[in-house]
Amino acid sequence: MEYIIIVISAIFVNNIVLSKFLGICPFIGVSARIETSIGMSGAVMFVMTIATLVTYLIQTYLLDKLGIGFMQTITFILVIAFLVQLVEIILKKVSPSLYQALGIFLPLITTNCAVLGVALMSVQNNFNLMESVVFAIANSIGFGLALIIFAGLREHLELADVPEPFRGVPIAFVVAGLLAMAFMGFAGIV
Amino acid sequence: MNQIKNFTKGFIKENPVFVLFLGLCPVLGVTTSAINGIGMGLATTFVLVMSNFVVSLIKNFVPDKVRIPSFIVIIASFVTIVELTMQAYLPSLFEALGLFIPLIVVNCVVLGRAEAFASKNNIFSSIIDGLGIGLGFTFALFLLGSVREILGSGSIFNFKFIEGDGILIFILSPGAFIALGYLIVLVNKLKKKGA
Numbered sequence: 001m002e003y004i005i006i007v008i009s010a011i012f013v014n015n016i017v018l019s020k021f022l023g024i025c026p027f028i029g030v031s032a033r034i035e036t037s038i039g040m041s042g043a044v045m046f047v048m049t050i051a052t053l054v055t056y057l058i059q060t061y062l063l064d065k066l067g068i069g070f071m072q073t074i075t076f077i078l079v080i081a082f083l084v085q086l087v088e089i090i091l092k093k094v095s096p097s098l099y100q101a102l103g104i105f106l107p108l109i110t111t112n113c114a115v116l117g118v119a120l121m122s123v124q125n126n127f128n129l130m131e132s133v134v135f136a137i138a139n140s141i142g143f144g145l146a147l148i149i150f151a152g153l154r155e156h157l158e159l160a161d162v163p164e165p166f167r168g169v170p171i172a173f174v175v176a177g178l179l180a181m182a183f184m185g186f187a188g189i190v
Numbered sequence: 191m192n193q194i195k196n197f198t199k200g201f202i203k204e205n206p207v208f209v210l211f212l213g214l215c216p217v218l219g220v221t222t223s224a225i226n227g228i229g230m231g232l233a234t235t236f237v238l239v240m241s242n243f244v245v246s247l248i249k250n251f252v253p254d255k256v257r258i259p260s261f262i263v264i265i266a267s268f269v270t271i272v273e274l275t276m277q278a279y280l281p282s283l284f285e286a287l288g289l290f291i292p293l294i295v296v297n298c299v300v301l302g303r304a305e306a307f308a309s310k311n312n313i314f315s316s317i318i319d320g321l322g323i324g325l326g327f328t329f330a331l332f333l334l335g336s337v338r339e340i341l342g343s344g345s346i347f348n349f350k351f352i353e354g355d356g357i358l359i360f361i362l363s364p365g366a367f368i369a370l371g372y373l374i375v376l377v378n379k380l381k382k383k384g385a
Contacts, residue, residue: 018363019363020219021215021216021218021219021363021366022215022219022289022293023215024214024215024217024218025212025214025215025298028211028214070270070274071270072292073266073269073270073273073292073295074263074266074267074270077262077266077295077296078259078262078263078266081259081262110296112296113215113293113296113297116292116293116295116296117289117293120289120292120293121289124289165375165378165379165382166371166375169211169371169374170371170372170374170375170378171371172371173367173368173370173371173374174367174368174371174372176367176371177364177365177366177367177368177371178364178368180363180364180366180367181359181364184362184363184364
């Protein structure tokens with residue numbers, strides 16, 4: 001039951017992009033087409049889950065044990081940067097087709113604040129190992145959902161006659177605001 | 191003259207938020223009031239200036255291949271300094287900004303300036319550049335924070351000027367996106383008039 005609450009809350013109620021404002025850069029940057037946004041969501045899901053798992057282990061067995069919690073930010077960002085590189089190398093070797101699909105998005109993920117944010121949040125919420133992993137997967141699904149819906153909206157937006165100063169990014173923000181408003185309808189489920 | 195131009199470019203011409211669209215997560219996340227916006231902006235400015243300073247100091251000693259990781263370590267160190275200092279002396283602001291303080295590490299503005307400017311220029315102009323871009327960022331956060339606070343809770347710097355609530359949606363998440371969208375439109379319009 002607890003897991004279901006974590007999942008529903010992370011995907012709909014406290015959606016990572018639309019209500020926590022993490023990962024806005026890829027949300028605006030790679031949402032022009034549905035295919036690229038699916039690729040990005042896949043890559044984020046992959047890295048976010050592994051990163052949260054590894055940072056959880058580091059936090060519990062290294063930082064807490066040694067009492068060096070102040071090293072958290074530095075350690076986590078290095079671990080994430082390292083993991084992204086590792087995932088890239090392994091994918092290239094093991095599954096070239098998946099690498100082809102996710103390849104260009106992987107380096108971008110290092111500076112995706114959603115990954116670091118989810119790792120930090122699961123430490124702050126005192127989740128155990130299983131909860132952290134579920135939290136990471138749910139958040140990455142929430143990210144993917146928001147990104148893909150938004151990409152669909154933007155594809156349609158291309159056909160619309162938008163006033164000149166609004167063209168491009170500004171109208172995307174206004175649409176994102178409306179989408180966030182729609183997601184607010186989920187508030188109160190959990 | 192050149193340094194002045196270097197300093198002022200961050201406000202309008204190369205404003206990281208309104209023109210370059212960098213570092214948008216804290217921009218949307220913390221701007222529920224003007225004072226939060228200024229706090230976040232100044233914290234980022236400190237990190238920007240210090241990391242630009244150190245990066246330009248060590249630019250000749252760091253091998254090209256490990257450039258980016260070493261920049262990240264430098265930035266993360268200053269972020270940790272800000273985080274611990276703020277927690278000790280400004281606990282209420284620290285509480286309000288929450289997760290977004292450690293997330294300055296992944297703010298693309300900071301790494302972007304280190305890579306694009308500080309690693310190529312001398313120490314003095316790197317500091318000026320960090321200060322200019324940082325204050326431009328603060329200016330954008332302050333602007334969005336005031337718009338949201340005025341419309342959303344009918345107050346400015348916690349000074350209330352209307353009875354009851356404002357247009358609540360501007361304090362909530364959709365208002366952040368919409369207010370920023372309209373501010374960018376305004377900047378676009380002004381830029382066009384100026385050109």
